Amino acid sequence: GQNIDQPTEMTATEGAIVQINCTYQTSGFNGLFWYQQHAGEAPTFLSYNVLDGLEEKGRFSSFLSRSKGYSYLLLKELQMKDSASYLCAVRDSNYQLIWGAGTKLIIKP
Amino acid sequence: IAGITQAPTSQILAAGRRMTLRCTQDMRHNAMYWYRQDLGLGLRLIHYSNTAGTTGKGEVPDGYSVSRANTDDFPLTLASAVPSQTSVYFCASSVGENEKLFFGSGTQLSVL
Numbered sequence: 115g116q117n118i119d120q121p122t123e124m125t126a127t128e129g130a131i132v133q134i135n136c137t138y139q140t141s142g143f144n145g146l147f148w149y150q151q152h153a154g155e156a157p158t159f160l161s162y163n164v165l166d167g168l169e170e171k172g173r174f175s176s177f178l179s180r181s182k183g184y185s186y187l188l189l190k191e192l193q194m195k196d197s198a199s200y201l202c203a204v205r206d207s208n209y210q211l212i213w214g215a216g217t218k219l220i221i222k223p
Numbered sequence: 224i225a226g227i228t229q230a231p232t233s234q235i236l237a238a239g240r241r242m243t244l245r246c247t248q249d250m251r252h253n254a255m256y257w258y259r260q261d262l263g264l265g266l267r268l269i270h271y272s273n274t275a276g277t278t279g280k281g282e283v284p285d286g287y288s289v290s291r292a293n294t295d296d297f298p299l300t301l302a303s304a305v306p307s308q309t310s311v312y313f314c315a316s317s318v319g320e321n322e323k324l325f326f327g328s329g330t331q332l333s334v335l
Contacts, residue, residue, distance in 0.1 A: 145321075155328065156329055157266075157313070157326050159323045159324065159325075201265070205321065209320065209321050211266075213265030213266040214265050
């Protein structure tokens with residue numbers, strides 16, 4: 115079967131750096147997405163990786179290793195507003211999106 | 224309006240009743256989707272439409288139906304609601320079928 119694994123919950127301190135991991139086993143690969151979802155709100159797009167390597171976008175970076183079936187989202191200079199769930203999703207060989215259950219990130223002052 | 228609008232925001236429904244969740248987008252996106260989100264699970268695709276006039280089944284289509292009469296609207300109908308359909312429902316759209324998704328604000332549905 116197809117599977118996306120992410121930690122259920124993580125805690126970090128304001129101003130620090132946190133890395134949220136995502137591992138996947140899917141039938142084929144056609145790209146990986148990260149979305150942010152604040153409690154009670156809709157998911158919003160953060161990043162997209164289809165080739166190996168690091169994509170940087172301001173305080174957020176996303177890394178992909180296709181050979182390892184692995185990605186991470188790196189958040190720098192954490193702010194209280196970064197408290198949210200972070201969803202990893204992989205597009206498989208049929209171009210269907212497979213979603214992880216999300217990682218709830220708690221930021222403490 | 225700008226983006227995707229869903230209605231209602233929340234609804235409590237008696238089991239066996241029929242219910243239509245509305246979704247409208249003004250971005251002229253070709254593809255639209257309906258997802259449900261349950262605690263501890265990833266988003267699950269119910270139905271999708273790659274373009275007006277066409278629809279397809281997702282991962283969990285049973286008990287749901289959709290229509291896509293035009294580009295902007297993509298309603299989701301529960302013909303006879305059951306408690307297992309209690310969930311948060313998100314409508315989403317994308318420029319093309321393989322592009323990033325834009326989500327509506329969601330509908331919290333409780334079936335009692």
